[in-house]
Amino acid sequence: MLSLPLAAEQRSAEVTDWAARIGWVVGLLLFVALVYWLMRQGWKWRGSLQSDLPELPAAPAAPGAATLAMAGRYHGSTTAGQWLDRIVAHGLGSRSRVELTLTDAGLDVVRPGANDFFIPAAQLREARLDEGIAGKVLAEGGLLIVTWEHGGTLIDSGFRADRSAEHTAWVEAVNALCPRGPAPMNALNITTEGPAR
The missing domain is CATH 1.20.5 (Single alpha-helices involved in coiled-coils or other helix-helix interfaces)
Incomplete structure (x- = not known):
């Protein structure tokens, strides 16, 4: 009970x-x-x-015939040599889909849903394969990094093609278009020492 x-x-x-x-x-x-x-x-x-960074250039009305075209992803931009120093001004920090077109006039970056921009050939400094940029790390050579100068600042922008086998051709084509080859980092008072990856 x-x-x-x-x-x-x-x-x-x-x-x-x-x-x-x-x-x-x-x-x-x-x-x-x-x-x-x-x-x-x-x-x-x-x-x-980063508000002192000037507005991004727009593509010219007649950019010329396309040398290369690529669809893929834009993973962001950083201060050159500082892979964790993300640049967010003018939408450069927003990841997005991307369509790249390389012409004799420069590199046209079209980003659906984000700010498009154009890198004139005279401002291109180098292209290389790398493994990481601002919060995105891939296998070795998984990212196409394009270094360019804008408003006195060297910028690294990271792209990944839908078909990563295209990266090597892009490195060769962009480097062939660069006016004087890679600019020395210390010429613009930019340190190349960054955090260990």
Whole structure:
């Protein structure tokens, strides 16, 4: 007879404390929202620090015949030689799909859903294969890095073709188009020392 009330008490003890559970869920959601807000403020702060970077050039009306074309992904831009120093000004920090077209006039970067830009041939410095750029690390040679000069700053922009076998041809073509070959980093007071990968 005594075992029945005891069993009833055990069953009633299993009832969930909804107020505490809702409080934990609301607290967790507020914490996630705070972290997201802080990340967004950091992104805006970085953009304001880079506000001296001039507007990106637009493609000329007659860029000339295409030497190479490639579809793939744009993975971001950094200060040349500083693979973690992401540039976010003018939308350069936004990852997106990309269509690259190389002509005698330069490199046309078309990004659906993001800012397009054009790198005139005179501003190209070099192209190389690398494995990482600002939060994206791939197998060795998995990224096509194009170094270019804009507003007195050397910039590395990272691209990955849908067919990575195209990268080698792009390195050769871009380097052939560069006016004087790679610019020495220290000529523009840019250090090449960065964090170990």
